[in-house]
Amino acid sequence: MGITIKDIAKIAGVSTSTVSLVISGKGYVSETTREKVQVVIDEYNYKPSRSAQQLVSQCSGNIGFIISDIHLSRSEAFYTRILLGAELEARNYNMYILLSTVGDKIDIPAGIPRFINSQDVDGLIIAGSVPVALVEYVHKLRIPTVLIDFKVSQTNMDAVLMDNRDGAQQIVKHLVDLNISKIGFVGGSYYHPSIKERFEGYQTAMVLHGLGAIAQNSDYHYLIEYETSPECGQRGLLKILEKIPDVEAVICVNDTTATGCLQYVESINKKVPEEIKIAGFDNVNFSAITHPPLTTVNVPKVQMGVEALKLLMDRINNGQQVHQTRLIPVELIVRGSTVKNGS
Amino acid sequence: MGITIKDIAKIAGVSTSTVSLVISGKGYVSETTREKVQVVIDEYNYKPSRSAQQLVSQCSGNIGFIISDIHLSRSEAFYTRILLGAELEARNYNMYILLSTVGDKIDIPAGIPRFINSQDVDGLIIAGSVPVALVEYVHKLRIPTVLIDFKVSQTNMDAVLMDNRDGAQQIVKHLVDLNISKIGFVGGSYYHPSIKERFEGYQTAMVLHGLGAIAQNSDYHYLIEYETSPECGQRGLLKILEKIPDVEAVICVNDTTATGCLQYVESINKKVPEEIKIAGFDNVNFSAITHPPLTTVNVPKVQMGVEALKLLMDRINNGQQVHQTRLIPVELIVRGSTVKNGS
C-alpha cells in the first residue's frame, strides 16, 4: 500500500539498505548520499511501514497503559490527565499508547489485558492500584514496567509518585497558620500507598506543630473504607463529629472524598469555612466548582505521565540499571473551603 | 521471539498453511486436522504475531480515536466514558485503540494525528467537535470514519449521536409538570451541533406546552460563548436575570455550564430549587455531587462508544454501503436542583 522503501531506493538511485540507514540514522552514509535520499523521502512524504519495522525488529512500538476500572470511574479526572501526559511524551519516541482497564479481581492469566499475552507491547505503565497479582505476573514475564501512584512492596520496580507526605504537610501548615489545631483526617484505607502517605504526612506535620496528641487520637481519624468516594467523606465526617463536635478542620485524602464532606456539612447547616474548614487533595476538574471551592493540593498529573513514559523508555532501551522512584513535587492551592474568599 | 507458526506446524505435523487456515477459520480443513492443530495451539498458548499479520494483510489492526484537547479538558468526564466504550467493543474485534488529541486550530497536514499520515490506523473515531478541515482531510484520504456527537454538514459520514432534542424536551416537560413556565436557556454557541439541537429541543417543547412566547424571547436565552464552561453559566444566568428577574428555571446546555449557574445562584443568595430551578445535560461524574445535586439528562456514553466502534468495523469490513446515523436515546434524571429532595 503506497510507496515503499524500494520505490525510494530506485528513485534515489541507491539500495534499500542505504535508504534504511538514512532513515534510522545508524551506520555511515556519506553526506552527499544522505541528502540525495532525504530529498526523495521528503518529496514523496515516505513513512516506513510500522508493521514491517516491527516484524524485523521484534518490537511492537506500543506501550500498554493499565488502570483499574474502579479508579477510572471514581477518579477519571485524575488518571485521564496522566494518560494524556504519557501520550504526549510517547510522540517523542514514536510509540503508541494502548489503554486497558482491569477489574478489582482478575483471573491470571485470563483476565489480564490482552496486549500482554499477545506480546503487543514493549513496556507497561500501571497507573494507580491494581491487583498485586497482575504486577507480579508482568514482573515475572520481565516486561519493562513503570508504576504511577502505586507501589508493590515485594517487587523492586520503577515508579513515579507524587510527594504525598509533603502535600499533606503543606495543608496542615496552612491550617495551623490560620490558628486552627483540631484537625481531623478522612480517607480510604491503608490499602493504597498514597492514602497511607498522606495520612502519615498529616501525622508528621501535626507532631511538628505540637499537635501530636490529636495526630495520635483516632477519634479524629476515619480510615476505614476500601475505596474513597463522596459517601466515604460523608460518613467519615459524621463519625468524627460524633466524637469531636468542635473539630475545626478536616483534611480529606482526596477531592472526591472532600466533596462528600462538603455535602455533609451543608446538610447539617454548618458554614464552610467559618465553622469548619475542609481540604482535599489532587486538584481535579471539579475541585474549583464545588461549594465552596476546595482548598486542595495540586498534583501535576500530566507531568507524571510524561515522567513515567521517559522512565519506561529508558528502561526499555537501556535495560538493566538500578530501579528508580521519581518523586513529583506538589503544591497547595488555597480556595474558599478553608479561607473566606480564598478563591 | 517465542513460538511461531512454523513451530506449531512442525509439532502438529502439518504445513504452516494449514495452521494459518485453522487460526483464521477461512478455507477448508478437515475436522481431524483442525482438532489436531488446535490442541497444539492451545497447549503452547500460541498467538500469531500481530506485526507479521499486519504486514501481509496490509492492515494495522488499530483504530484512531480523536478528540479535541479543549473537549478533553473541559468535558473529559464525558468523552473518557465514550473512549472506554470503544475500547470495550474493540476487544471483540481484536483491534487496538490509539488516542490522540487535536488542537482547536490545526495545520494540515503537519498538525494532524501522527497515526493518520503514518497509516497506522484502519479507521477513525472522532468524538466531539474538531476542526472541520481535519474531517475533510480524512474524508479525502478515504479513511473509514465515524463521528460521535459531531456532524459536518458538507460531508456525508457515519455518525453516532445522542437524542439531544428529546432530552431537552424531557427537561421542559419535567419543569412544566412542576407548574413552571418562565424557563430560560443557557449554553455555548451554535457552533456545536449538539448545542443547537438541545436549544431547538427546548424551543420545540416550549411551543408544545403553549410557552412559545418565551421560547422566542431572546431575553430568556444566553447563547453567545464559543465554549461551554462554569463561567459561561455564571455570565449567562446573570444576563438572563437582568432582563427577567423572576425567571423560574434555567436549562443549561450541559452539566459543566449548570455548575456555573449553581455557583451564581449561590452568590446572590437565591435558593435552589425553591426560588430557581437549574437543570443540566450529560450526567457526568460530578453531576450528583454539586450543591444541590443536578437534575440532568443521562447520555449513555459507554454505549455510544460501543456503537461507534461497531459501525466503524462494519464500514471497514463491508466497505461501501450507505452512510448512517445512529441516534442513542437519553433519559431524564431528576435530582435536587429542580425538586426538593429529588435525589
Place this chain on the structure above:
DNA sequence: CTGAAAGCGCTTACAG
C-alpha cells in the same frame, strides 16, 4: 561508504 541477500512471521493463491 554502499549493495546483495537473508530473514522477520505470517497469508494466500496455486498445485496437487
Place this chain on the structure above:
DNA sequence: CTGAAAGCGCTTACAG
C-alpha cells in the same frame, strides 16, 4: 483437503 512457495516491507550482518 493439504503443502510448497512467493511475497508483504523492512533491517542487518556480510562482502566488497
